[in-house]
Amino acid sequence: RSARLLARVRPLATSKFQNTRKRRPPSSSRPSPKSPSRIPQRSRGFRPNPPPDPSSGVALGGVAGMAHTPNPSRRSWVGPPTPFLTPRPERRELRWAEAGSHSSVRRSGVGACSINGSNDRDREANVQVVLRCRPLSVEEQKANVQSAVSCNDTKREVTVLNSLFKQADKTFTFDTVFGPKSQQRAIYDHAVAPIVDDVLEGYNCTVFAFGQTGTGKTYTMEGEMMQQVGELPTSAGVMPRAVRHIFDILEAQKADYSMKVTFLELYNEEITDLLASEDQSRFLEDRHKRPTLSLMEDGKGGSVIRGLEEIVVYSPGEIYSLLQHGSTRRRTADTALNMQSSRSHSVFSIYIHVKVTTTGNRELIKCGRLNLVDLAGSESIARSGAKEVRAREAGELNKSLLTLGRVITALVEDSVHVPYRDSKLTRLLRESLGGKAKTCIIATVTPSVHCLEETLVTLDYAYRAKSIRNKPEVNQKVCKSVMLKDLYKKMEKMKQGFLQFSSYSYSSHYHIGSH
Numbered sequence: 001r002s003a004r005l006l007a008r009v010r011p012l013a014t015s016k017f018q019n020t021r022k023r024r025p026p027s028s029s030r031p032s033p034k035s036p037s038r039i040p041q042r043s044r045g046f047r048p049n050p051p052p053d054p055s056s057g058v059a060l061g062g063v064a065g066m067a068h069t070p071n072p073s074r075r076s077w078v079g080p081p082t083p084f085l086t087p088r089p090e091r092r093e094l095r096w097a098e099a100g101s102h103s104s105v106r107r108s109g110v111g112a113c114s115i116n117g118s119n120d121r122d123r124e125a126n127v128q129v130v131l132r133c134r135p136l137s138v139e140e141q142k143a144n145v146q147s148a149v150s151c152n153d154t155k156r157e158v159t160v161l162n163s164l165f166k167q168a169d170k171t172f173t174f175d176t177v178f179g180p181k182s183q184q185r186a187i188y189d190h191a192v193a194p195i196v197d198d199v200l201e202g203y204n205c206t207v208f209a210f211g212q213t214g215t216g217k218t219y220t221m222e223g224e225m226m227q228q229v230g231e232l233p234t235s236a237g238v239m240p241r242a243v244r245h246i247f248d249i250l251e252a253q254k255a256d257y258s259m260k261v262t263f264l265e266l267y268n269e270e271i272t273d274l275l276a277s278e279d280q281s282r283f284l285e286d287r288h289k290r291p292t293l294s295l296m297e298d299g300k301g302g303s304v305i306r307g308l309e310e311i312v313v314y315s316p317g318e319i320y321s322l323l324q325h326g327s328t329r330r331r332t333a334d335t336a337l338n339m340q341s342s343r344s345h346s347v348f349s350i351y352i353h354v355k356v357t358t359t360g361n362r363e364l365i366k367c368g369r370l371n372l373v374d375l376a377g378s379e380s381i382a383r384s385g386a387k388e389v390r391a392r393e394a395g396e397l398n399k400s401l402l403t404l405g406r407v408i409t410a411l412v413e414d415s416v417h418v419p420y421r422d423s424k425l426t427r428l429l430r431e432s433l434g435g436k437a438k439t440c441i442i443a444t445v446t447p448s449v450h451c452l453e454e455t456l457v458t459l460d461y462a463y464r465a466k467s468i469r470n471k472p473e474v475n476q477k478v479c480k481s482v483m484l485k486d487l488y489k490k491m492e493k494m495k496q497g498f499l500q501f502s503s504y505s506y507s508s509h510y511h512i513g514s515h
C-alpha cells in the first residue's frame with residue numbers, strides 16, 4: 001500500500017521537468033568552482049502549473065495562467081529530476097521537485113487565501129490604472145506643436161484641453177497620474193513596486209502598457225535596457241527595475257527560491273518565442289519564417305502555449321541579457337509616428353517560487369508570476385501613412401486592440417458574454433482582466449494637439465478599465481517533502497493500528513481457544 005501511495009506521488013514530480021531549458025549562468029554570476037551548487041545540473045527547473053492537458057481540464061487562465069506543454073521537437077530530458085538550486089550553497093535544499101501539490105489555493109484548498117477578509121467580495125481588487133503623459137519630443141518642440149493635455153499629479157487628474165477647439169475640456173481621474181516631467185523611477189516605485197511585492201507573496205500579477213503609437217509604451221516598459229549588472233540607468237524602464245527589485249528582496253530575505261522566464265511575441269495573431277533556443281537561429285534572419293506556437297484552450301477557460309521555452313535563471317545579469325536578446329528580436333519599423341514602432345505585442349513573464357515556513361513548521365512554496373506586457377500601439381492608418389505590409393500590420397493590431405476594448409467594456413458592464421476568444425491578445429490577457437491576477441495598466445498619451453482624438457480614446461478606455469474587478473488568489477504548494485512526511489506518519493499510524501489489531505485478535509483467539 002505504501003509503495004502504491006509513493007508511486008502516485010513520484011510522477012507528479014518528474015512530469016514537471018519536460019519543457020524547461022536551463023541556461024548556464026554567465027561566468028560572472030556562476031557559483032564558485034568549489035561550491036557544490038556548481039555541479040553541472042541537468043535540471044530543467046520546475047513547471048509551476050500542472051501539465052496543460054486539455055482533457056484533464058486544469059484551470060489556467062490567460063497570460064497569468066499560461067502553462068506550457070512540452071514540445072516534442074525539443075530536446076527532452078530523461079531520468080530523475082535533479083534539484084534546481086539557488087546560487088548560494090546554504091539554499092541548496094530547495095528543490096523544484098519538492099512541490100508536490102500543484103494546485104492554487106482555490107483548487108487544492110491548501111493553505112489560506114485571505115486578502116482582506118474571507119468572502120468573495122472582500123477578495124476582489126480593482127485593476128489599477130495609471131496614466132503617463134510623455135513630454136513633447138525635440139522635433140515637436142521645434143515645430144511648435146501645441147500641448148493639449150494638462151496633468152495634475154497631486155489631484156490624480158488629467159485634462160484634455162478641448163477648449164482649444166471651443167469645446168468643453170474633459171477631465172479624467174486615475175489611480176495615479178504621471179505628467180511629462182515624471183521619471184522612470186517614480187513610475188516604478190509608485191505603480192509597479194507594490195505589484196512586484198505581491199508576486200513574491202505568490203500572486204500572479206500583470207503590468208501592461210497601453211496607448212497610441214509613439215506615446216512611450218516601450219520606453220516605459222523597457223527604457224534603457226541593462227547591458228550588464230551595475231547601477232540602473234535613470235532611463236531604465238519597468239522590466240529591468242522589476243528584475244533588480246525581485247533579486248534585491250530575495251537576497252535581503254535570504255530566501256530559498258527558483259526562477260525562470262519566458263518571452264513571447266504576438267504578431268498578426270501569431271505567437272513566436274523570442275527566447276527560442278539556438279537550434280531555431282536559422283529563422284532569425286527571416287522573421288517571417290520563425291516557427292509559430294499554438295495557443296490552446298485547456299478546457300476550463302484558460303490558455304496553453306505549446307512549446308514556449310522556459311529558461312531557468314539565477315541572476316539579474318542573466319535576465320538582462322535574455323531581455324536584451326528577446327527585445328532585439330521583436331518586430332519594429334520606422335513609421336511616420338514613431339522611428340522605432342513596435343509592430344507586435346510582447347509578453348515577458350518571470351515565474352518565481354519561494355519556499356516559506358509557516359507557523360507550525362509547515363513548508364510551503366509560494367508561486368508568483370509577473371507578466372510584463374508591452375502592447376503595440378493603436379494607430380490611425382491614415383495618419384501613420386502605413387501602406388501594404390505596415391497597413392496590414394496596423395489593421396491586425398487595431399483589430400486585437402479593438403477586441404481588448406470590447407472585453408474591457410463587457411467586463412465593466414457586467415455582460416454575460418465577454419469576448420475573450422475573439423483575439424489571441426485577449427485570450428492571453430484573460431486572467432489579468434476579470435480573472436485571479438492582480439493587474440496594473442499604464443495608459444500612455446502624448447500631449448500633442450495633433451493626437452487629441454486618439455488621446456481621448458485612450459483616456460476613455462483607461463478610465464473604464466478602472467472599474468474592472470479581479471479576484472486575486474495566492475498560489476501556494478505544499479512541499480513534496482512535507483507531503484511525504486505526512487504520508488509516512490499516516491502509514492506509521494496505520495501500521496501501529498494494524499499491529500494492535502492483530503495482537504488483539506490473536507490474544508482473543510487464544511483466549512477463546514483456551515476455553
Ligand SMILES: Nc1ncnc2c1ncn2[C@@H]1O[C@H](COP(=O)(O)OP(=O)(O)OP(=O)(O)O)[C@@H](O)[C@H]1O
Nearest residue numbers: 134135213214215216217218219338341342376377
Ligand atoms: N516619458 C518619456 N520621456 C522621454 N522620451 C520619451 C518618453 N516616452 C516616450 N519617449 C520617446 O518617444 C519615442 C516613442 O516612444 P516608444 O517607442 O516607447 O512609443 P510606443 O508607445 O512604444 O510606440 P509604438 O506603439 O509605435 O511601439 C521614443 O523615442 C522614446 O524614447
